[in-house]
Amino acid sequence: MADKKGDIKELLVKGFFTLNGIAVVLVLVGIFTLLVITAVPAFKEISMKEFLFSPDWNPTGYDGEKYGIVSLLVSTALVTVGALVIAVPIGIGAAAYLSDIAGERVREIAKPIVEILAGIPSVVLGFLGIVLIGPVIAKLFGLPNGLNALNGSVLLAIMALPTIISISEDALNSVPMSFQQASLALGATKWQTIALVKIPAALSGILASCMLGMGRAIGETMTVLMATGCAAAMPHGLLDSVRTMTATIAIELGEVAYGSTHYYALFAVGLVLFLITFIVNMLSDMVLRKYQNVER
Numbered sequence: 001m002a003d004k005k006g007d008i009k010e011l012l013v014k015g016f017f018t019l020n021g022i023a024v025v026l027v028l029v030g031i032f033t034l035l036v037i038t039a040v041p042a043f044k045e046i047s048m049k050e051f052l053f054s055p056d057w058n059p060t061g062y063d064g065e066k067y068g069i070v071s072l073l074v075s076t077a078l079v080t081v082g083a084l085v086i087a088v089p090i091g092i093g094a095a096a097y098l099s100d101i102a103g104e105r106v107r108e109i110a111k112p113i114v115e116i117l118a119g120i121p122s123v124v125l126g127f128l129g130i131v132l133i134g135p136v137i138a139k140l141f142g143l144p145n146g147l148n149a150l151n152g153s154v155l156l157a158i159m160a161l162p163t164i165i166s167i168s169e170d171a172l173n174s175v176p177m178s179f180q181q182a183s184l185a186l187g188a189t190k191w192q193t194i195a196l197v198k199i200p201a202a203l204s205g206i207l208a209s210c211m212l213g214m215g216r217a218i219g220e221t222m223t224v225l226m227a228t229g230c231a232a233a234m235p236h237g238l239l240d241s242v243r244t245m246t247a248t249i250a251i252e253l254g255e256v257a258y259g260s261t262h263y264y265a266l267f268a269v270g271l272v273l274f275l276i277t278f279i280v281n282m283l284s285d286m287v288l289r290k291y292q293n294v295e296r
Contacts, residue, residue, distance in 0.1 A: 035271040042067070042264035051268065055234045057248065059262040067265045069272065071234040075149070075242035076273075079224060082153025082238055083160055083217045088210050090157070091164030095206075096194050098165070099172040118162035126226030129155045134227065141239055147229035150238040155223045160213035167212065171205025172198055204287050211284035219277050221246040245273045 043051070046067045054068025094114075098107055133154050134146030175198050183193040199206065229241025230251065243251075249266050256263045 032274065035267055035274055039264060039268035039271045042261060042268045045261040046265060046268075051265075057232045057243075059252070059256075059265065065261065067261075069245070069269055071232060072243060072245045072248055072269065073272075075228075075235055076218060076244040076246075078149050078235055078238065078242060079152040079156060079228065079244060080214055080217045082149060083156035084210065084214055086153060086157035087160040087164055087213055091161050091209070091213070092168055092199070092206060094161070094165045095168035095172055095209075096199065099169050100190070100194055100198065114162050114165050117158070120159075122159065122220060122222040123226070125155050125158060126223045129223065129227030137239075143239060145229075147227060147241055148239050149228060149235060149242045152224045152228040152242070152244075153238065155227055156217040156220055159220060159223065160216050163216055164209045164213045167209030168202070168206045171202035171209070174205065175201045208284045208287040211280055211287065215277055215280040215284065218273070218280065219246065221250050225250055245269050249273075 051067055051069060053070060054066065055070040055074075056066040056068045057071055058066040098110055102110060129151050130147070134151050137143065137146035137148065137150055179197050179201055180193055183197045184190070188196070224242075224244045225247040228244065228247070230243045230247055231241035232243045232248065233241075235242045249270055252262070253266050256266065
């Protein structure tokens, strides 16, 4: 009788988690379907070639409406790559420090700080960019203001750091102790062991952390809206004002006429952003799975 109750309980738990998994998939498919259905009408008025290859985004221009997303894509890529250039070395270095060098007391203090950093609202970081980082950038480079791609990159790097640090540390901790012992036995120093043995052995997990950090940066809205200047023009460097895809949707969707070409075009931008984020997360998941299979 007890075994029968246990089997029923196990089936109920299994069914509960199965339903949750199905629900998540259905939500994802529903979001994708909604974006496709709402984006398709845009291409009745906009050519696919113009949308994907034109650098001009100006839905309210006097010389005609323009719906090219190249400048938005380049702006998003510029800010995201800039954030990764800053966050990846700092994140991997911090993960290596927490994993192999920091004492137990330091680790107990540092880990909660990293977790708190992940919970800071993006609007607060946006204020930080406006009142602190922006003026510093303007002074360093002799600019009238610091609202540019570099400002956004610094803030997105701060937001991506918790993801990179946490997953990279887990990857480093998963490297078999025998690797480290063998390296030290052969005469390598602790720093050489970390740089030449542990990090290469945990590279798949570290790459996955960087890709997840990139996904975090690509999807951020409020911070880049506040700190990058929001100029819908083709940027030529990190010191130019930019407008990312997320910022464009946030700025324009609240004021656009429902059912207009502009309205549907914004959903088309959202669809492109969804696909980019989905691909990045899928690739990072594949890398993580490969890493876990190698460890097994």
